[in-house]
Amino acid sequence: MLRVCDISKIYSDLAVFTNISFMVEKGSFAAFLGPSGCGKSTLFRVIAGIESSDSGHIEWEGLKLLNLKENTAMMLQKDLLLPWFDILDNVLIPIKTLKRDTKTGESEAKRLLSRFGLSGFEHYLPYQISGGMRQRAALVRTLLFDREIFLLDEPLSALDALTRQSLQKEILRIQLEFDKTVLMITHDIMEALMLADKIFLLSHLPMRIIKEIDLSNLPKPRYHLDFELAEMAENIFFTLKGELINA
Amino acid sequence: MHSRTSFSVLIFILLIWEILVNLLHIPKFILPAPSLIIYTCFSQAPLLLENTLVTAVEILLGLMISLAISIPLAIVMFSFPSVDAAITPFLVISQAIPIFALAPLLVVWFGYGLLSKIIMATIVIFFPLTVSLHSGFKQVDPDYEVLFDLLDASFWKKMRFLYWPAALPSFFAGLKMAVAVATIGAVLGEWVGAQKGLGYLMIQMNARLRTDMLFAALVWLSAMGMGMWLLVGKLEKHFLFWLNDTKN
Known part of the structure; x- marks a missing residue:
C-alpha cells in the first residue's frame, strides 16, 4: 500500500x-x-x-x-532519450548508472525491446524512429529502473x-x-x-x-x-x- | 553551392584587382598584382612553409594548453557556482585588456622564442573555449537531470552521459571561433619580437618593401587558418554525428 x-x-x-x-x-x-x-x-x-x-x-x-x-521510476511527456546514444544505450542508462551487471542488463534490455516491438532498432538513434517507438523505448528504460x-x-x-x-x-x-x-x-x-x-x-x-x-x-x-x-x-x-x- | 559562389566572388575580385593595378600602373611595392602574389606564393614556398610551420606549432601548442586549462576550469565553474561567480570577472578582464598591450610584456618576460607566442595564442583561445563549454553545460534540459537524479547518479556519471555530450555542439562552436582568432595572438607575438614565423616574416618583408612577399605570407596565413577551421569542422561532424544527421 x-x-x-x-x-x-x-x-x-x-x-x-x-x-x-x-x-x-x-x-x-x-x-x-x-x-x-x-x-x-x-x-x-x-x-x-x-x-x-x-x-x-x-x-x-x-x-x-x-x-x-x-x-520510483518516472516517465515524462518528453521521452528524454539522449540524442547521442542509440536506443540500446539509452535504455541501458539505469543499468550503467546503478552499476548493475551490464551483460545481464543488456540481455534483459534486448528482451524487453523485442517485447515492445523494437527489435532490430537497438542501434538506431532516437531521431531515426517514430515518436511512438521513442516513447516505447522510454517505457523500456523506465522498466529497467527496476522500481516498484x-x-x-x-x-x-x-x-x-x-x-x-x-x-x-x-x-x-x-x-x-x-x-x-x-x-x-x-x-x-x-x-x-x-x-x-x-x-x-x-x-x-x-x-x-x-x-x-x-x-x-x-x-x-x-x-x-x-x-x-x-x-x-x-x-x-x-x-x-x-x-x-x-x- | 555556397563554396562555388564564394570562389566565383573571389575570382571576380582578383580580376578587378589585376586589371586596376595594370591600368593604373600601381608600383608593386604599394600594391602588387594578384598574379605576382600567386607567383610569390609558389616561388617562395620553402621559406613560407618553414615560417608557417612555426606559427602553426605556436597555435597548436596554444590550443592544447588552452584545452588543458579550459575543460577543467569550465567543469569546476559549472559544478561550483561560487567559483563561477568569483572567476568570471577575471575572465572578462583577461579579454578586455587588448592583446596588443600584453604582447611586448610577454616578449620581455618569456623571450623571443616560441614560449611568448604560445602564451599569446593561449590567452586568445582559452576564453571562447571556456565560455562556450561552460554555457553548453548550463544549457542542458533540466528534465534530463531529473532522469539522472532519480537514479542518484554521481556528478561524474552525469558529466559522462549527459553534460559533456550535450555541451559538445557549443564547445565546437567555441573551438571554431578559437582557431579562427588564434592566428591573431600568434602573429601579434611574432610582430613584437620573434626569430621565425609568418608574423616575423611579414615584418621583415615590410621593411624591405617586398609587399608581394607580405601578401604571400598573408595568403599562407589565411590558408593555414582555413585548414585548421576545416579540420575542426571535420572533427565536429565526426563527434556530433547525431546532430549532423538530425540536420540532414
Missing part, C-alpha cells in the same frame, strides 16, 4: 498543495486528473524525491519515508490517437505483468477511465483532492464505447469544469 500523508509544498508565498493525503493499493493503477498548472507534476516530483516536501510523509508497504526516490512504483507524468500526451491507444495497452500490460504500482497524470478523462483502478480529481491551486473515484470493480480491458464509462466521463468533465469556473 502507498499512503501519502499530509504532504505540503509551499514556494515562498505560493502554496501548491497543503496537507494532501491519499492511498493507492500496491499493484494498482491510479490516475490524477486536474486543471493545467494545478500542481500535479510538483506532487509527483515531491513523491519521487526530486523536490522536498514542506510537511508530511509517505508510507510504502508500512515503511514511513520522506520520499520514494529509491522506489511508476510515476507517469502525461507520458502519452504528445502522441497521435492511434499510437496513444497502443501505448495505453502497453502501460496496462506492464502494470499487470510486472505488478507495478502506477500513478499517472493525464488530461484525458477517457484515458484515465480506461486504465485506472482509482481516479483522483484535483482542484486548482492550492491543489486538493476534490473527488476520488474507485473503479477497481470494473474489469479490464475496458472499451471506449462502454455506456457506463461514457456516463462517468461526462460526470468527471462537469466536476472539473465546475472546478475551473469556481477558480
Whole structure:
C-alpha cells in the first residue's frame, strides 16, 4: 500500500498543495486528473524525491519515508532519450548508472525491446524512429529502473490517437505483468477511465483532492464505447469544469 | 553551392584587382598584382612553409594548453557556482585588456622564442573555449537531470552521459571561433619580437618593401587558418554525428 500523508509544498508565498493525503493499493493503477498548472507534476516530483516536501510523509508497504526516490521510476511527456546514444544505450542508462551487471542488463534490455516491438532498432538513434517507438523505448528504460512504483507524468500526451491507444495497452500490460504500482497524470478523462483502478480529481491551486473515484470493480480491458464509462466521463468533465469556473 | 559562389566572388575580385593595378600602373611595392602574389606564393614556398610551420606549432601548442586549462576550469565553474561567480570577472578582464598591450610584456618576460607566442595564442583561445563549454553545460534540459537524479547518479556519471555530450555542439562552436582568432595572438607575438614565423616574416618583408612577399605570407596565413577551421569542422561532424544527421 502507498499512503501519502499530509504532504505540503509551499514556494515562498505560493502554496501548491497543503496537507494532501491519499492511498493507492500496491499493484494498482491510479490516475490524477486536474486543471493545467494545478500542481500535479510538483506532487509527483515531491513523491519521487526530486523536490522536498514542506510537511508530511509517505508510507510504502508500512515503511514511513520522506520520499520514494529509491522506489520510483518516472516517465515524462518528453521521452528524454539522449540524442547521442542509440536506443540500446539509452535504455541501458539505469543499468550503467546503478552499476548493475551490464551483460545481464543488456540481455534483459534486448528482451524487453523485442517485447515492445523494437527489435532490430537497438542501434538506431532516437531521431531515426517514430515518436511512438521513442516513447516505447522510454517505457523500456523506465522498466529497467527496476522500481516498484511508476510515476507517469502525461507520458502519452504528445502522441497521435492511434499510437496513444497502443501505448495505453502497453502501460496496462506492464502494470499487470510486472505488478507495478502506477500513478499517472493525464488530461484525458477517457484515458484515465480506461486504465485506472482509482481516479483522483484535483482542484486548482492550492491543489486538493476534490473527488476520488474507485473503479477497481470494473474489469479490464475496458472499451471506449462502454455506456457506463461514457456516463462517468461526462460526470468527471462537469466536476472539473465546475472546478475551473469556481477558480 | 555556397563554396562555388564564394570562389566565383573571389575570382571576380582578383580580376578587378589585376586589371586596376595594370591600368593604373600601381608600383608593386604599394600594391602588387594578384598574379605576382600567386607567383610569390609558389616561388617562395620553402621559406613560407618553414615560417608557417612555426606559427602553426605556436597555435597548436596554444590550443592544447588552452584545452588543458579550459575543460577543467569550465567543469569546476559549472559544478561550483561560487567559483563561477568569483572567476568570471577575471575572465572578462583577461579579454578586455587588448592583446596588443600584453604582447611586448610577454616578449620581455618569456623571450623571443616560441614560449611568448604560445602564451599569446593561449590567452586568445582559452576564453571562447571556456565560455562556450561552460554555457553548453548550463544549457542542458533540466528534465534530463531529473532522469539522472532519480537514479542518484554521481556528478561524474552525469558529466559522462549527459553534460559533456550535450555541451559538445557549443564547445565546437567555441573551438571554431578559437582557431579562427588564434592566428591573431600568434602573429601579434611574432610582430613584437620573434626569430621565425609568418608574423616575423611579414615584418621583415615590410621593411624591405617586398609587399608581394607580405601578401604571400598573408595568403599562407589565411590558408593555414582555413585548414585548421576545416579540420575542426571535420572533427565536429565526426563527434556530433547525431546532430549532423538530425540536420540532414
